[in-house]
Amino acid sequence: MVAKLIKGTGGFYIVKTEDGELFTLRPRGKLRFLTQTPTVGDMVNMTPGAEGTHGWLEEILPRRNLMIRPPVSNIDIVALTVAAVPARDLLLIDKLILNARAADIGCVLVCNKIDIDCGYVDSVKKEYGESGVPVFPVSALIQESLSDLKKAIQGKATCFAGQSGVGKSALISALTGRTFETGAISERTERGRHTTRHVELIAQDDMLILDTPGFSLLDACEVPSAELADYYPEFDGLTENCRFQPCMHDTEPDCAVRARHGGGGRYARYVQLLREYKELERGRYK
Ligand SMILES: Nc1nc2c(ncn2[C@@H]2O[C@H](COP(=O)(O)OP(=O)(O)OP(=O)(O)O)[C@@H](O)[C@H]2O)c(=O)[nH]1
Ligand SMILES: [Mg+2]
Ligand SMILES: [Zn+2]
Known part of the structure; x- marks a missing residue:
């Protein structure tokens, strides 16, 4: 069976x-x-x-795809979830994007709790504007805010992932009309308390949704550091103009990617990840 x-x-x-x-x-x-x-x-x-x-x-049975963190298989979309609170860890989000893309899985970025504060959404939209990841500003408390996201995940298997307390379970409750356990955020630490303990798959109407426990650390990268830049659509069309070939877009002189994107945001985190993963690889192959 x-x-x-x-x-x-x-x-x-x-x-x-x-x-x-x-x-x-x-x-x-x-x-x-x-x-x-x-x-x-x-x-x-x-x-x-x-x-x-x-x-x-x-x-x-044979899998279409597999992610290690969060541990899920046969999914179409990772719904990377951030919120007004807790403070956003975009490095974690960028790592999740890399791992999803390496596994050939699409991503969307869900900006939750816009009822508390929607001011942060513009900066997120700006940072991810060329990343190929669509941004959905939503609130689990405002049903109308969910309609675009609902359309995007219709008929797909969608895995919600992100820090504890961003509202993954609350969003899934709002999307499905069912009740999943949510937990308050501590005012002192501004962190969630890891309310969801196990990955769970929920089928409702035309949706297949996976709720996952929040996490804050993600070391494993399924992408070799030398290929990292290939996963950044915002570097497309620039790489050819770098003086060095190949160029890692780190400290090389006359790097077209740094000239265009240098300063902060996704590029700065790309450099951070590049160095971090190079270091990990050095340790691994020593
Ligand atoms: N104001 C407001 N509060 C929200 C919203 N979404 C979630 N919350 C609250 O944020 C807290 C955390 O929500 P959860 O759904 O438990 O968060 P989670 O991402 O599932 O957390 P873990 O299961 O620990 O990974 C709860 O107190 C929710 O009621 C929202 O859109 N607006
Ligand atoms: Mg949860
Ligand atoms: Zn370069």
């Missing part, structure tokens, strides 16, 4: 069959999964057990 993995907790996997039946599965022959971890979004082969709602996870 084929089913879709919708949640995993403590070695058990909850799956939903085509008919909408739910089963809790344990992997058969644990060894099989040493190289492949069952991931929310996976299509799996399963066998029902003797008691009605339990069974065995037999094998993971």
Whole structure:
């Protein structure tokens, strides 16, 4: 029997069959999964057990794509979520964009909580204007603000990702009309408290939405540092004019990319990532 993995907790996997039946599965022959971890979004082969709602996870069917952080598979769009509060970590967002693009997954940038403050949206739009990532200003509290985002994710499998407290679960509640647990942000630290603990797949109407726990650290990069620049559409058409070929657009003299984008924003974070990943690679291959 084929089913879709919708949640995993403590070695058990909850799956939903085509008919909408739910089963809790344990992997058969644990060894099989040493190289492949069952991931929310996976299509799996399963066998029902003797008691009605339990069974065995037999094998993971081939995936369309896979992300490690957050751990999700077979998705079309990563909805990178930022908000008026907590303070935005755009380096995290840029890393997520890289990993999504490396896995051939599209991205949208969701700017939430515009009911509190919409002033930050313009600067985000400016920074990401040439990045190829569309920006959606929304509020989980204002239903009308969600209509463009709703259209963009219609018929697609969309994974919400970003820091804890930005409102991923609140947005998913507003988008689906169902209630998912949300948690207040501490006034002292301005951080969320990691309310969502497990990745969960939610099917509603024509939407397939994945809620994920917030995180703030992302070290792994699936893109080699030498190829990093290829993932920045805003560098297109400039690279050819750099004096050095190839050019990493860091400190090389007469770099056309730096001349055009230097100063801050996505370019400054690109340089930061380039150096960080070079350092990591140096450690890895030593
Ligand atoms: N004013 C306002 N508050 C919001 C909005 N969206 C979410 N919140 C609040 O922000 C807090 C955090 O929301 P969550 O949905 O739990 O955030 P999350 O991104 O799912 O956080 P984690 O599950 O920890 O990763 C809650 O108190 C929400 O009620 C919004 O658009 N406007
Ligand atoms: Mg949440
Ligand atoms: Zn250059």
